[in-house]
Every structure is written in structure tokens, then in C-alpha cells.
Amino acid sequence: MATSNPVLRYLESRKNLTGSACGVVGLALTFTGAAGSLWPVVVVGLYGAGALIAPPERPPAPEFPDAAEQLDALRADFTTLRGYLAEVELPPAAAGRLTELDSLVEALLAPGWVSDPEHLHVLARAVRQDMPEAVDTFVRTRWWSRVTSGSEPPERHLERQLTALHAEMSQIAAALQDAEEIRQRTHTAYVEGRVQKHRPPKP
Structure with a gap:
């Protein structure tokens, strides 16, 4: 220091x-x-x-949490978000979409999957901003819709928001799937090529 x-x-x-x-x-x-x-x-x-x-003094570079540490913190925040969502009463359609989104986010946050900084940013934004804001805005708007009339049902906006978030998370899942398929094909080619290289020539 x-x-x-x-x-x-x-x-x-x-x-x-x-x-x-x-x-x-x-x-x-x-x-x-x-x-x-x-x-x-x-x-x-x-x-x-x-x-x-003498070489000039070089201040130490700042140290930031790596992907694993960021995921640990994000999983903790996701647990907190789930506790909040469990206390909110949602219409059946919105609740179903939220359940699908919740399951997908949980899978993406599992250890060993997401490491790309952009994917981490999108996940963090969804957990820490988009999902809680969508639900909180619905709760507030629904209260006012009960004493006024003529506006679009707030649950419809919530469903659209959750659908869009699910599509965004699905893009990350698709990118991970593509990466794993490329990895599998690469390893197949490597193994087959190694076997072919050491195969004895035919007499």
C-alpha cells in the first residue's frame, strides 16, 4: 500500500x-x-x-471482480429479487410468464455458464433493474387503475415486458448453446484427427 x-x-x-x-x-x-x-x-x-x-512510477492497476465473483453477487441479488416477487400477487398470465423468465435466469446464473462481460451486463440489468421495475410499476399502476377507467390494463404491459425480457435471456441461452456445439464439433474433429494420425497404414 x-x-x-x-x-x-x-x-x-x-x-x-x-x-x-x-x-x-x-x-x-x-x-x-x-x-x-x-x-x-x-x-x-x-x-x-x-x-x-529509473523507470517512472506506475500506480497499481485497479482490481475488479472477475466473472465468477460477479455471478456470486448476482445470484445473491437474484435470491433477494425472488423474495420480493413471492410477495407480489400477479394475474395468472403474467405469473406464468414470470415463472418462465425466473427459470431461465436461474439456469443462466448456474456456475460455469455465463462468463462473457456483455452477457453478464444483460443478466445484471434484468435482475437488478428490469424485472423488479416491471413488477413494481405494475403494482403501482394497478392501484390507480382501480379508481380510474379508460386506460389499457396494466397487466398487459407487464406481460409484454416479461415476454421481451424472456426473449432477451433466450438470446443469451442460444449463444451459449452455439458455443457448446462449436466446442463439441471442435473436440470431435480433434479426437478423430488424432486417431487418424496414429492409425497404422494399410498393407
């Missing part, structure tokens, strides 16, 4: 360490008599030269 004290920070810097190493060389030249009476100038000069040629 980098210190906040500027003096200590310089003492630990590459410039000071490289300059000190070069200064030690100057002291060695002094002890051998090679520097002569100008040894202070030689030591200081070598220290300065070392500080100049």
Missing part, C-alpha cells in the same frame, strides 16, 4: 532506489581510489544519473 508521506514515498520510489544503487557504485570507485578527490561529485552525479534513467 502506497504511503501518503511524500518523503517516505520518494524514499521508496524507483528513482531513489536506482539512484542509490548508482551512488553505491560511486562509493566503490571512491574506495578503490578511481574517483580521486572529486569523489563527492562522482557519487552525486551517479545518483542523479540513476534517478534520471
Whole structure:
């Protein structure tokens, strides 16, 4: 961890360490008599030269959670979302679409499947934003629709939103399926090619 004290920070810097190493060389030249009476100038000069040629300080790159860690956090949020959805009363059609969407998201969040950053982003947006917002907006709008008339039934919008989200999740599932099929075909070609390579020639 980098210190906040500027003096200590310089003492630990590459410039000071490289300059000190070069200064030690100057002291060695002094002890051998090679520097002569100008040894202070030689030591200081070598220290300065070392500080100049030292590579610049590079701040440590930020560390972000990898795909596995992101999925762990997303699964925890999905569990929280499920607890909220279990308390909401939905019309049968919307409830059925939500169940289908829930099952698909659960499958996508299983360990070992999704690792693509874009897929993770879409999943996180669905769990943390789209699904809870769709249901919460329905609950609020339904309350007002009971005291007013003439507007489109809020459950119809909810069904459309859940259908669109299911289609978006299905695209991720299809991409995963395509990737696994390519992986399978590649491995088949590899195994068959290896067998063909080591097959003894016919007499």
C-alpha cells in the first residue's frame, strides 16, 4: 500500500532506489581510489544519473471482480429479487410468464455458464433493474387503475415486458448453446484427427 508521506514515498520510489544503487557504485570507485578527490561529485552525479534513467512510477492497476465473483453477487441479488416477487400477487398470465423468465435466469446464473462481460451486463440489468421495475410499476399502476377507467390494463404491459425480457435471456441461452456445439464439433474433429494420425497404414 502506497504511503501518503511524500518523503517516505520518494524514499521508496524507483528513482531513489536506482539512484542509490548508482551512488553505491560511486562509493566503490571512491574506495578503490578511481574517483580521486572529486569523489563527492562522482557519487552525486551517479545518483542523479540513476534517478534520471529509473523507470517512472506506475500506480497499481485497479482490481475488479472477475466473472465468477460477479455471478456470486448476482445470484445473491437474484435470491433477494425472488423474495420480493413471492410477495407480489400477479394475474395468472403474467405469473406464468414470470415463472418462465425466473427459470431461465436461474439456469443462466448456474456456475460455469455465463462468463462473457456483455452477457453478464444483460443478466445484471434484468435482475437488478428490469424485472423488479416491471413488477413494481405494475403494482403501482394497478392501484390507480382501480379508481380510474379508460386506460389499457396494466397487466398487459407487464406481460409484454416479461415476454421481451424472456426473449432477451433466450438470446443469451442460444449463444451459449452455439458455443457448446462449436466446442463439441471442435473436440470431435480433434479426437478423430488424432486417431487418424496414429492409425497404422494399410498393407
